[in-house]
Amino acid sequence: MSFVDLAHLKKKDIQGGVLTYVRRKTGKVLHIELLPEMIMIIRRYASEVKDSPYLFPLLTKDRAGYESALRLQNKRLKRVAKILGLNVKLTTHVARHSWATIARDKGVDYSYKFKINNHE
Incomplete structure (x- = not known):
């Protein structure tokens, strides 16, 4: 995943263990099943983005x-x-x-x- 796509991921993009987002370069909708390791990374940053719509503290x-x-x-x-x-x-x-x-x-x-x- 490109950095720009990662930076723009939002909490609402996750539904039922699947991350759905629009690739900024192509406009294509992508669906990624979240693996346990991915969920651990997301949880690691949860407190840093508590008041933000974004998934990671990058923006x-x-x-x-x-x-x-x-x-x-x-x-x-x-x-x-x-x-x-x-x-x-x-x-x-x-x-x-x-x-x-x-x-x-x-x-x-x-x-x-x-x-x-x-x-x-």
Whole structure:
């Protein structure tokens, strides 16, 4: 999922264990069954978004808030890459697409991989 889509997820997007949202880039409606690990992550941030319609504490009411959250996340990813000794300019965009390469290298079924990456 792209960072912009993640940042704009709202609590109301979850119904019956399924996250439904509109992909901002394509306008396509996507449905994702929430796994227990996903639910744990959502619960982890629940207190931080108690008075907000958003699922995660990434947005304020203006565009600057989104850009600030994206910069912070990319800065954190660069730190992770440095700690791991990775010689890559790790960003949210790179992370989103890199897993597809790793999945391919590990033999994950091609059609499954692209359904997850929303390229059906």
